[in-house]
Amino acid sequence: MSGTSAALKPPADAVRPVRHPEAPAPGELLGAHYEHCFGCGEGQRHGLHLQARAGDGLSVTAEFTVQAAHQGAPGLAHGGILTTALDETLGSLNWLLRVIAVTGRLETDFVRPVPVDTVLHLDAEITAVHGRKIYSRATGRIGGPDGPVAVRAEALFIEVKVDHFIENGRPAEIEAAMADPDQVRRARAFEVNP
Numbered sequence: 001m002s003g004t005s006a007a008l009k010p011p012a013d014a015v016r017p018v019r020h021p022e023a024p025a026p027g028e029l030l031g032a033h034y035e036h037c038f039g040c041g042e043g044q045r046h047g048l049h050l051q052a053r054a055g056d057g058l059s060v061t062a063e064f065t066v067q068a069a070h071q072g073a074p075g076l077a078h079g080g081i082l083t084t085a086l087d088e089t090l091g092s093l094n095w096l097l098r099v100i101a102v103t104g105r106l107e108t109d110f111v112r113p114v115p116v117d118t119v120l121h122l123d124a125e126i127t128a129v130h131g132r133k134i135y136s137r138a139t140g141r142i143g144g145p146d147g148p149v150a151v152r153a154e155a156l157f158i159e160v161k162v163d164h165f166i167e168n169g170r171p172a173e174i175e176a177a178m179a180d181p182d183q184v185r186r187a188r189a190f191e192v193n194p
């Protein structure tokens, strides 16, 4: 069974956006946007360590391996973890538009159980933009990039200004990220998403 709510259907006057001319090239690894991000940060011991790669057009691909720390039922991935992997992959699409956006709504279909040690092959694409609203969808496959679908999602991201993070984030982390002597890391922490 599947189906998404009306909020995830682009309105009739939504447009298909254009890939930003300075977007990462197809095939390029995007790298972590923030070292403490649970989805992609290398500094999170039990994080997903998801690695997303720019695809053609308005798409990305990503992989993550389900670890024992990600279990819900014995030997199986927790559904919330799988949704996190989808959220992270969908969030990385914003590099292609080079806008800052946060997840407003995310709906997941869980189609097949995903065992520990499985590599989840994710792909995602932006489908439409309407004002600050960015519509997208993603699938996660097991057994290979063309394997059976285990999870799929549709999402609505909302474009925000960098102030969203500065005004809402805990001051300790905001100050630490702003004081990072690594200029690239400092910019990435705020450039796209939390």
Ligand SMILES: CCCCCCCCCC(=O)SCCNC(=O)CCNC(=O)[C@H](O)C(C)(C)COP(=O)(O)OP(=O)(O)OC[C@H]1O[C@@H](n2cnc3c(N)ncnc32)[C@H](O)[C@@H]1OP(=O)(O)O
Pocket (backbone or CB within 6 Å): 007, 030, 032, 033, 039, 087, 088, 089, 090, 091, 092, 093, 095, 101, 102, 103, 104, 105, 131, 132, 133, 156, 158, 160, 192, 193, 194
């Ligand atoms: C390489 C980079 C990789 C990055 C990966 C990151 C992956 C992780 C991404 C995340 O998980 S982000 C963290 C989770 N999300 C949040 O914490 C967001 C919390 N929510 C908010 O801060 C605000 O609700 C939000 C900024 C989303 C919207 O508030 P605003 O006051 O800016 O928006 P506003 O209410 O003016 O709504 C703007 C439009 O969006 C629509 N909208 C907002 N929230 C919605 C919602 N939840 N569902 C449906 N529509 C929504 C709203 O109806 C409206 O539509 P219209 O323009 O047509 O009138």
